[in-house]
Amino acid sequence: MLIYGGLLSPYVRKVGLAAVEKGIAWELILTNPGSPDADFRAASPFGKIPAMKDGDFALSDSSAIIAYLEAKYPTPALLPVDPQARGKAVWFDEFADTILCASGLKVLFNRLVGPKLLKIPGDEAIAAQGEAELPRIYAYLESVAPVEGWLVKDGFSLADIAVASILRTLEYVHVAPKPEEYPAIAAWYDRVRDRPAWQQIATQEDAVRRRRS
Numbered sequence: 574m575l576i577y578g579g580l581l582s583p584y585v586r587k588v589g590l591a592a593v594e595k596g597i598a599w600e601l602i603l604t605n606p607g608s609p610d611a612d613f614r615a616a617s618p619f620g621k622i623p624a625m626k627d628g629d630f631a632l633s634d635s636s637a638i639i640a641y642l643e644a645k646y647p648t649p650a651l652l653p654v655d656p657q658a659r660g661k662a663v664w665f666d667e668f669a670d671t672i673l674c675a676s677g678l679k680v681l682f683n684r685l686v687g688p689k690l691l692k693i694p695g696d697e698a699i700a701a702q703g704e705a706e707l708p709r710i711y712a713y714l715e716s717v718a719p720v721e722g723w724l725v726k727d728g729f730s731l732a733d734i735a736v737a738s739i740l741r742t743l744e745y746v747h748v749a750p751k752p753e754e755y756p757a758i759a760a761w762y763d764r765v766r767d768r769p770a771w772q773q774i775a776t777q778e779d780a781v782r783r784r785r786s
């Protein structure tokens with residue numbers, strides 16, 4: 574299976590983590606958003622990362638890709654079967670992608686991706702707005718982060734992968750939740766980071782970053 578993108582993207586990392594958790598063989602094809610590469614554009618009609626190619630089947634969007642992988646490789650499950658747990662897992666995925674990312678990526682794009690990687694000026698007013706939105710979002714996450722175990726009661730799931738992945742990206746711009754302010758988030762996040770799949774992806778990500786710097 575080919576995954577197009579780069580691991581700085583929380584959405585790409587999310588798919589990589591799901592693939593490693595499930596023991597699926599995959600290869601990262603380093604691709605920037607908007608790349609004109611024909612294979613990438615066939616998989617991602619709007620040029621967003623991640624995109625995936627599995628044999629002659631192509632798909633974009635991290636949640637769509639993980640839904641596909643879950644159906645094709647059901648074990649270990651990343652989407653719980655219990656109706657309430659399934660609903661909660663999808664909620665946390667959506668929360669990560671459209672609430673946490675919506676604010677966090679304002680900071681990432683305007684302080685790091687734009688000015689440092691794409692060499693286009695960032696808009697500091699938008700970055701500051703994103704940063705100001707984060708405490709309310711972290712307060713919610715702190716209120717639901719479990720003392721033990723995972724965000725959804727049935728076990729480790731897409732919920733943990735999706736939320737933790739964006740937190741790692743936000744570490745790059747120093748706006749991830751501070752352990753002294755959000756101890757429950759920190760304890761849960763540490764458990765996610767202890768997982769072998771997380772360590773494998775982090776090592777791969779760090780190696781790419783070292784080669785680029």
Ligand SMILES: N[C@@H](CCC(=O)N[C@@H](CS)C(=O)NCC(=O)O)C(=O)O
Nearest residue numbers: 582584606620621622623634635636
């Ligand atoms: N909902 C999509 C979001 C993907 C996304 O927005 N990726 C960003 C990179 S982190 C991107 O490609 N942005 C370029 C664009 O929006 O044109 C997913 O879960 O895959």
